[in-house]
Amino acid sequence: MTERLPLFPLxxxxxxxxxxxxxxxEERYRRLVADLEAQPEDVPRRFGVVAIRDGQEVAPVRDTDEPAGAADGFGPDPVRALHTVGCVxxxxxxxxRPDGRFELIATGTTRFRLLSVDASGPYLVGKVEELPETEGPxxxxxxAGVVQAFRRYQKRLAGARESTLAAEQELPDDxxxxxxxxxxxxxLEVADRQRLLAAADTTERLAVELELLRRETAVLSRLPSLPAWELTRAAVNPN
Structure with missing residues (x-):
């Protein structure tokens, strides 16, 4: 089953x-949020987040008074500039805000595959199909292996010694x-994160994570210790 979703490339x-x-x-995304806010209260305010492909032109930052076309910064075929698996x-x-900007908090829900992009309006709209969530054998x-590898990775990231463990956070059983x-x-780099998002099932995602966690832990073990917050702090996503 397919549907149309406004797109927010990041x-x-x-x-x-x-x-x-x-x-x-940016004006086009202010329009997107305003249109979502104008929907009836019982209609979920949903949009699609898709990652911009590495090496592709990113939509330029413009003055708020200068309107941007839906496809500005993404070339003649926006689909080629975007990864095809995204998240609702x-x-x-x-x-x-009084100046028309928005401070938005959203939550990722389901994955989708981007089939095509309509750039005729003020912002990109994608034709998407929901991707099923299967566990795999x-x-x-x-x-269990990922939990162990993730804990080792966290300790390396925090600069803690393997023998001096702080209380460990609970991880989900599912x-x-x-x-x-x-x-x-x-x-992780965007390419690695995209690989995880696009995994065919949970088993494949966990297998890739195990590989990535071992790689990153090995890299961290050869670097001077850094406080975890130095490596993990991230600014609010601009549009």
Whole structure:
């Protein structure tokens, strides 16, 4: 089943269950949020977040008085500038500023595949199909391995010694929820995060995470210790 969703391209990847704060200042995305806010209260305010492909032109920052076309900055074929697997975001709160900007809080819900893009309006609108969530064989065993690898990775990230462990945070038992939490909490390049989002099932995502966590832990073990907040702090996503 397909549907049409307004699109919000970003230089980052949104995962199901992840909270996404956005400072919306560009005119086309202000229009997008305003249109969502104008919907009846019982209609979910949903839009699609898609990551911009590495090496593609990013929509330029413009003065608020200068309107941007829907496809400005994405070339003649916006589909080629965007990754084809994205995540539906549902607006939790939208605070309008006096100058027309918005402070937005949204939550990732379900994954979708981008089939085509309509650039005829004030912002991009995608024709998308929802991607099913399947577990796959062996997810439980892989999840146990990912938990161990993630804890080692966190300790390296925080500069802690293996022998001096602080109280460990609880991780979910559900392999799918775990796979998305680890994907969101790990400091990875957009290409790696996109690979995790697009995984065929939970088993594949956990297997890729195990590979990435081992790689990143090995890299961190060769670097001087840094406080975790130095590596993980992230600014609010601009549009």
């Amino acid at each position: 230089g980052s990847v949104l995962f199901p269950g992840l909270v996404l704060p956005l400072h919306v200042f 975001a549902e607006v939790a709160s939208a605070q309008a 062996g997810a439980g065993a892989l999840a 392999p799918r929820v775990l796979s998305y939490l680890v994907a969101a909490a790990s400091v």
